[in-house]
Amino acid sequence: xxxxxxxxxxxxxxxxxxxxxxxxxxxxxxxxxxxxxxxxxxxxxxxxxxxxxxxxxxxxxxxxxxxxxxxxxxxxxxxxxxxxxxxxxxxxxxxxxxxxxxxxxxxxxxxxxxxxxxxxxxxxxxxxxxxxxxxxxxxxxxxxxxxxxxxxxxxxxxxxxxxxxxxxxxxxxxxxxxxxxxxxxxxxxxxxxxxxxxxxxxxxxx
Numbered sequence: 001x002x003x004x005x006x007x008x009x010x011x012x013x014x015x016x017x018x019x020x021x022x023x024x025x026x027x028x029x030x031x032x033x034x035x036x037x038x039x040x041x042x043x044x045x046x047x048x049x050x051x052x053x054x055x056x057x058x059x060x061x062x063x064x065x066x067x068x069x070x071x072x073x074x075x076x077x078x079x080x081x082x083x084x085x086x087x088x089x090x091x092x093x094x095x096x097x098x099x100x101x102x103x104x105x106x107x108x109x110x111x112x113x114x115x116x117x118x119x120x121x122x123x124x125x126x127x128x129x130x131x132x133x134x135x136x137x138x139x140x141x142x143x144x145x146x147x148x149x150x151x152x153x154x155x156x157x158x159x160x161x162x163x164x165x166x167x168x169x170x171x172x173x174x175x176x177x178x179x180x181x182x183x184x185x186x187x188x189x190x191x192x193x194x195x196x197x198x199x200x201x202x203x204x205x206x
Contacts, residue, residue: 002038002080004091004133004140006163010039012075013053017063020044020071021055027079028054036096040077040164041138041175042066043096065098067173076164078138091140092133095180099124102136104172105150114160115144116168117152120176125149127178127186135177139163 044056102120
């Protein structure tokens with residue numbers, strides 16, 4: 001479990017589609033083999049450590065759900081170590097289970113902030129709530145508003161300067177995880193929605 005408060009921006013040293021090596025400093029301080037770490041929004045398991053890097057493994061499901069297939073040496077990724085019981089949770093409860101990939105539609109200035117609009121698939125949009133939480137590339141953010149196929153967030157200067165958002169532009173693809181609470185609620189009410197839809201169908205109107 002994570003909070004979506006990015007600790008450091010790491011650098012991809014190598015990636016062959018299965019084994020990912022990331023260069024880092026701060027997160028290596030007390031990181032151990034077999035622990036979880038969030039890389040660009042995805043929860044992964046540390047399998048090897050050095051003085052300046054850590055190694056994780058990815059599987060086909062990781063590639064299907066994320067933008068990891070686009071990673072190249074030199075690319076930057078947001079990093080966060082897993083939470084400990086008793087830690088402050090400055091963002092929101094983030095699982096590191098990416099729902100899918102979204103695309104930056106636009107980036108515009110708004111005073112001292114930047115408004116970024118993201119396009120996303122229906123399964124993501126349906127769990128997006130105005131002023132609710134969302135994790136993008138692992139960063140905990142607040143949703144400004146949403147439409148049928150997009151949503152927007154506002155980035156404060158500190159977050160912009162200390163994450164990979166300062167490298168995002170129109171067309172960039174990002175990893176998205178919607179709030180787990182919204183997903184549980186949607187799952188709980190789905191049988192009732194289906195039942196209501198069936199009762200409202202023309203075949204049941206007589």
